[in-house]
Amino acid sequence: MNTTTNSPSLTHPRFGLTVWTLTMRELVRFFRQRTRVVGALGQPLIFWVLFGAGLHGAFNPPSWAVSDMSYQAYFFPGIAVLIVLFTAIFSTISIIEDRREGFLQGVLVSPISRTSLVIGKLTGGTVLAMIQALLFVSIGPLMSMLHLAPPLEFELSLPRMLAVAGYLAGLSFALTALGYCIAWPLDSTQGFHAIMSVFLLPMWMLSGAIFPGENSGWLSVIMKLNPLTYGVAGLRRIMQPEAIVADGAGLPGLAVCLTLTTLFGVACVALAVFLTQRKSSSDTR
């Protein structure tokens, strides 16, 4: 009776194709907004140069670092994480825009699985974050030639760069998922900016990215509880082992960092998938 089930033209959604197309859309949108490209790379570079120049005199290397560590060297992995955080977060703001512009509704009525929507969105954010973080990591050391920063005490060889890239990819994915969980229920980008300044930015500040914060009472406790602390510490261990003294006590070990960052990422992705799969009236806002 019902012949429509065998319609020859009926097509099946494919997971890989969905993720690919959503990722490409993210990239194309990003590169079409030139100011976004300039801002995303320019701002962290300026931060690094200016904060580095301003604060290097007041900086005491933490207990786990070599005694001649410059502030610029200390701040370098922190800025890389800032880039990853900002790009990841800003790329998830597009969820709010997609909802407002109606694109998201079109995706929600298509037969793709909600999981592939999440993974596509996160992959897009991750690729963007990676591109910019790696650009910074490559360009940053060159600043010493312009006398804008001292020569860095650590070396970025090709194998080390690959390890850094791999680590940043995982971290970007986790942070994009965190941004996704925040953006999904919101209906205005203003709301997102508010959350960014009271939650995400402090999270970065208290991750050991900008100051060590050793023996600072409550501050040190918060920093120990902050999952991003382990993200930054892991990056230090991979990126600048020369700058860390033999046992590196006080800086979390690489195994701990990898484990906690992975767990954090898995939790964020799981929450993102859970939120997206809930079918509710709010989908149609």
Place this chain on the structure above:
Amino acid sequence: MPDAATNISGLIHRYGNRVALDNINLSVAAGEIFGLLGPNGGGKTTLFRLLATILPLQQGTVDVLGFDLQSQAHDIRRRIGVTFQSPALDPRLTVRENLKHHGHLYGISGGELRRRIDKLTQEFGLADRLSDRVISLSGGLQRRVEIAKGLLHEPQLLLLDEPSTGLDPGARHDLWHSLYKLREERHVTVLVTTHILEEAERCDRLALLDHGQFVAEGTPDELKSSIGGDCVILRCRNADELAPKLVESLGVTPQKVDETLRLEITDDSQVVKQLLDRFSEEIVSFTWGKPTLEDVFIQRTGHRFWESGEYVERPVKARRH
């Protein structure tokens, strides 16, 4: 083809305490253009969103193309094309990119996708705009891209929410021309919501929705002839005083709507003559005509289609529930 594109029975939907759809029963035949006509807030969009599978079903049973909405939403999604009131195109991408992404979401890729895009854009007169960014297109062209997009995966049922919003009369005419062509050439069933009476006239069949309930259903001609005669509308100095006089002397029962009186008269021009002879003092203006869909709506609901009495058409930007 299934006998019915969709079957709805006992459908109830609430937002908190507010009932948006109150016991809806509806059957749309395969291959027809079916219109849901009603004022904004009448429940059209809620019904539309339920059929588009983005609102959870609360109560009742809904069958779309032979699949149960509650348990087989995935099968439905593969077979329906949806065009929302708010544009669902990415303005920063080109027409081709938008269509390509849409095709990918439905699992169409490569040469097959290119073939479909070329064919559809040819049909919709968009072939020379493929590399233009959507943001640079006029409202009418954007709407055409949306519909082309909705057809890319060759759906059997096309859902359109207020498709004429923001279109000028020319573009609206083109839109309906493409809908008729779709019905003829692809036997696509079209379900369209509208608050524009003139647009509702173009549907094969219609349901009038008010306060979450169907107040009438049928072809536009059936609905209009259900009035059983002509309609006379009187604007008068005092409607409350005049109404009982008309009942007494002419034996007609007027319906009071705002400050006007409405009469349905059979082809008896005597009534009109007497009306003018005897009550010309009390009548400010007089309209006599064939019934319109608005007359049907007023007759069934006792209130105007436009509660405020004004016919204001503008693109609806705010998101409604």
